[in-house]
Amino acid sequence: MKSLAEFPVLNVENVTKNFGGVSALSRVSFSVHHGQILSLIGPNGAGKTTLFNCVTGLAHSDEGDLYFGDLLINRLLPHEITAKGIARTFQTIRLFKQMTVLENVMVGAHSRSRAGLWGALLKSRWVRLEERKLTFHAQRLLDFFGLAGKAHECAANLSYGHQRKLEIARALASAPKLLLLDEPAAGMNPKEKEELLVLLRTIRDRGITLLLIEHDMRVVMPVSDRVVVLDGGKKIAEGTPKEIQNNPRVIEAYLGRRGSGDGER
Amino acid sequence: MSRRKKRKVPLTQRFREYRFFFLLLVAFLFPLVDRNPYHIDMLVTAGVFMLLASGLHVIVGYAGVLNLGYAALFAVGAYTFALLNLHWKISFWIGLGASAFTTALFGMLLVFPVLRLTGDYLAIVTLGAGEIVRIALNNMDSLTGGPNGLLGIEHPSLPLTHYSFGVDSAPYYYLILLLVLLVVFALCRLESSRLGRAWVALREDELAASSMGINPAWVKLSAFGIGGFVAGLAGCFFAAKQGTISPDSFDFVVSVTVLAMVVLGGLGNIYGALLGAFILSLLPEFLRGFEIYRMLLFGLALILMMLFRPQGILGEARRN
Numbered sequence A: 001m002k003s004l005a006e007f008p009v010l011n012v013e014n015v016t017k018n019f020g021g022v023s024a025l026s027r028v029s030f031s032v033h034h035g036q037i038l039s040l041i042g043p044n045g046a047g048k049t050t051l052f053n054c055v056t057g058l059a060h061s062d063e064g065d066l067y068f069g070d071l072l073i074n075r076l077l078p079h080e081i082t083a084k085g086i087a088r089t090f091q092t093i094r095l096f097k098q099m100t101v102l103e104n105v106m107v108g109a110h111s112r113s114r115a116g117l118w119g120a121l122l123k124s125r126w127v128r129l130e131e132r133k134l135t136f137h138a139q140r141l142l143d144f145f146g147l148a149g150k151a152h153e154c155a156a157n158l159s160y161g162h163q164r165k166l167e168i169a170r171a172l173a174s175a176p177k178l179l180l181l182d183e184p185a186a187g188m189n190p191k192e193k194e195e196l197l198v199l200l201r202t203i204r205d206r207g208i209t210l211l212l213i214e215h216d217m218r219v220v221m222p223v224s225d226r227v228v229v230l231d232g233g234k235k236i237a238e239g240t241p242k243e244i245q246n247n248p249r250v251i252e253a254y255l256g257r258r259g260s261g262d263g264e265r
Numbered sequence B: 001m002s003r004r005k006k007r008k009v010p011l012t013q014r015f016r017e018y019r020f021f022f023l024l025l026v027a028f029l030f031p032l033v034d035r036n037p038y039h040i041d042m043l044v045t046a047g048v049f050m051l052l053a054s055g056l057h058v059i060v061g062y063a064g065v066l067n068l069g070y071a072a073l074f075a076v077g078a079y080t081f082a083l084l085n086l087h088w089k090i091s092f093w094i095g096l097g098a099s100a101f102t103t104a105l106f107g108m109l110l111v112f113p114v115l116r117l118t119g120d121y122l123a124i125v126t127l128g129a130g131e132i133v134r135i136a137l138n139n140m141d142s143l144t145g146g147p148n149g150l151l152g153i154e155h156p157s158l159p160l161t162h163y164s165f166g167v168d169s170a171p172y173y174y175l176i177l178l179l180v181l182l183v184v185f186a187l188c189r190l191e192s193s194r195l196g197r198a199w200v201a202l203r204e205d206e207l208a209a210s211s212m213g214i215n216p217a218w219v220k221l222s223a224f225g226i227g228g229f230v231a232g233l234a235g236c237f238f239a240a241k242q243g244t245i246s247p248d249s250f251d252f253v254v255s256v257t258v259l260a261m262v263v264l265g266g267l268g269n270i271y272g273a274l275l276g277a278f279i280l281s282l283l284p285e286f287l288r289g290f291e292i293y294r295m296l297l298f299g300l301a302l303i304l305m306m307l308f309r310p311q312g313i314l315g316e317a318r319r320n
Helices: A048-056 A078-084 A101-108 A117-122 A125-144 A160-172 A190-205 A217-223 A241-245 A248-258 B002-008 B010-033 B037-062 B070-088 B092-115 B119-139 B169-191 B194-204 B206-211 B216-242 B252-265 B270-308
Strands: A008-019 A022-033 A037-041 A063-068 A086-088 A178-182 A209-213 A226-231 A234-239
Touching: A008 A048, A008 A209, A022 A037, A022 A048, A022 A063, A022 A209, A022 A226, A022 A234, A037 A048, A037 A190, A037 A217, A048 A078, A048 A086, A048 A178, A048 A209, A078 A086, A078 B206, A086 A160, A101 A125, A101 A160, A101 B194, A117 A125, A117 B169, A117 B194, A117 B216, A125 A160, A125 B194, A160 A178, A160 A190, A190 A209, A190 A217, A217 A241, A226 A241, A226 A248, A234 A241, A234 A248, B010 B037, B010 B169, B037 B070, B037 B169, B037 B194, B037 B216, B037 B252, B037 B270, B070 B092, B070 B119, B070 B216, B070 B252, B092 B119, B092 B216, B119 B252, B169 B194, B169 B216, B169 B270, B194 B206, B194 B216, B206 B216, B252 B270
Parallel strands: A037 A209, A037 A226, A086 A178, A178 A209
Antiparallel strands: A008 A022, A008 A063, A226 A234
16 A cells, blocks of 8 residues: 555646746656655746746746646646645735735635635624634744734735745635645745754645745755756756755756855855 | 724724714704705705715725716616606615616616726726717707706605605705715715625725625626715605706716815715705805805815825824
8 A cells, every 4th residue: 555645735747937939947746745845946037936826826837737636737826726625825925014914824724714705794693603713823824833823904904924924824824735835934044044043944744745845955954855857947857855966967956057156055 | 893993992992973963962962953945955955965975985986986077877767766756656766776776777787887997098988978868868859858857856755644844844854864874874884884895995906806806897887886885875766856957957967066075074974965965055055145256266275185185184094
C-alpha cells in the first residue's frame, strides 16, 4: 500500500501561459505531495506568481493541465477553487484594510459557512450558532498566530509582519488542503522569520500541504522538502534543498547573471 | 458575539442605544407638537429620500458599485404600484410588496452589464440605464401615459377599517417612519452578517475576496437586489402619497442627489446615508429665502465638504 505522502495533492502538467507574446510559463511540470512543503524559487520574472495565479484561478493557463487530487481545476473560478480546498496569500498584502482583524479571518471562512440573505434577516438559531462557531474558529486561528490581542483592531493598523501573518491566518480559515504562500517572509525581520519557520512547520504537521514562493534562502533551505527552480518561465531544476544548492544551472541563474551574492531580499 | 462586545464597552454602546431612542421619540412626537402640514410634508419627503439613500448605500457603500441611475429603480417601484392599482385595484399594502420585489428583480437585471465593467465605464452604463427607463416611461404613452404620467392612484387606507390616508400628511409621516425603521433594522442585520462581510470584502479588494471563496457575481447580485427592493418600497410609497406620477419625478438629478446624500453622510455607513438624506432634502427648503442663490449655496456646501471632510459627516462605520 502506498503511504499518503506518495499521492500528489497538486499536479502541474505542462502548464504554459503567454501574456501577448511574452511567455510567462512554458511547459512547467511538477507535483506537490501530501504533507510536503515545496518551495518555488527563481529570479524576478521567472513566472512564479503567474503559476500561483493559474493554480488559484486568477489566471487561466493557455495549455497544460492542473490537477488538484483527481480534480481538473484549469477552468474553475477563484471562489470555486477556494471551496475545493486551495487557499493563498498575496505577494503584495491584500487584506481587507477597513475590516477588523477578526472580520478578515471570518471572511476567509466564507466558503465554509452558508448563511445567506434570509439567514441574515431572520437570524434564526442555526445562523447565530454558525456565527458563533465562525467567531470561535477565527479567534483560535488568531491565537495560533499570536494576534488574538488585536482581534478588534482595524487590519490597516497592524505592523507589516503582523499583516503577513494575518494573511496566512485568513487563508487558513478556509480550511484548505493546499496552502499557497507568495513570499511570506518578505519584509519580515530575522526574528519574525524564525517564528515563520516554526509556523510553517506546524501548519504542515497539521496535514496541510504547502506551496511556497520565497526568495530568502534562509527560509527556503531549512523548511522545504523539495524545491523547484523556475527561470524565464521554464523549470530548470527540481530536488531537495541540498541538491538545488549545488546545481550548476541554479547557481548560474542566480549568481551568473545577477553578479552579487544574495541579490534580492 | 455582539452581545459579548456590548458588555465590554457598555458606556459608548449604551449612549448609542439611548441616542437612538431619543431620536425615535422626537420623531414620533413631532407631528403632535408641530401641526404645520407643510413641515410634516417636508419630513415625509425627507423620509422617502432616507429610504432611497439607505438602498443606494448598499449598492455604492457596500458592494462598491457606483450607480448613477438609481432613480430608475425608484421609478420602477412607483410605476409598478401605479399600474397595479389603476388596472387591478390592488391595495397599497399588497402593492408595497409587489413593487419591492419587481424592483429588486429589475435591479438584479442591471447587474449583468455591471459585472463586466469597472470604474468610469460602469458609471456610464448605470447612468445610461437610468435614462433609458425615464425615456421609455416618457414614450410608452399607452401604458404609462407618457409625459403626463399616471393620475388617480389610490391613497393607502387601513385594512378592515374605512380610514383612508387621504391628503393629510400625518399618517404618511408615521408610515414612512415605520418603513425607514424597518429598512434600517434589516440593513443593520445584513451588515453584521456573513453577507455583509462579503459585501465589504468585495468593495475592499475584489481579487482577494474571490480568492477567499466569495463569488463576486452573486454578492453584487444580492446588493443590487436589496438596493432595488428598498427603492421599490420608496417608489410605491411615493406613488401612493402623490396620487399622480410622471417621468419628471425620476430624472437624473434625483439619482445624483441620492448619491450625494450617501457620500455626504459617509460612504459605507447607513446612519451617514440617513443623515445625508435628511440634510440634503431639507437644506433647499431652508435656503428658500435665498431663492436664486439656492443651488449656488448647495454646490458650495458640497465643495466645502469635499475639501474639509472628504470621508463624509460620519465617516466610515468600520472604525477603530
